[in-house]
Amino acid sequence: MAANVNLEQRQKHAVLSGNRFPIFNSSTARSALKLRGHTRNKVERRKVIRAAAKFMPEMARRAWEKDKDAGLI
Numbered sequence: 001m002a003a004n005v006n007l008e009q010r011q012k013h014a015v016l017s018g019n020r021f022p023i024f025n026s027s028t029a030r031s032a033l034k035l036r037g038h039t040r041n042k043v044e045r046r047k048v049i050r051a052a053a054k055f056m057p058e059m060a061r062r063a064w065e066k067d068k069d070a071g072l073i
Contacts, residue, residue, distance in 0.1 A: 016047060
């Protein structure tokens with residue numbers, strides 16, 4: 001299930017510029033990891049994975065390894 005995020009939460013917890021990828025609980029972390037392919041470059045992808053690791057460490061570790069093997073980070 002996708003995380004519901006209101007404007008205040010998005011502004012306060014956004015990982016990337018433009019209030020993109022707000023991460024503040026396990027639901028938003030899961031959503032961010034699933035949508036990490038929508039980042040603009042390798043640096044942004046790493047930031048999303050690192051921020052999500054606080055709430056979903058195992059899922060973030062698998063995402064990191066998968067992206068590293070594919071040369072995406």
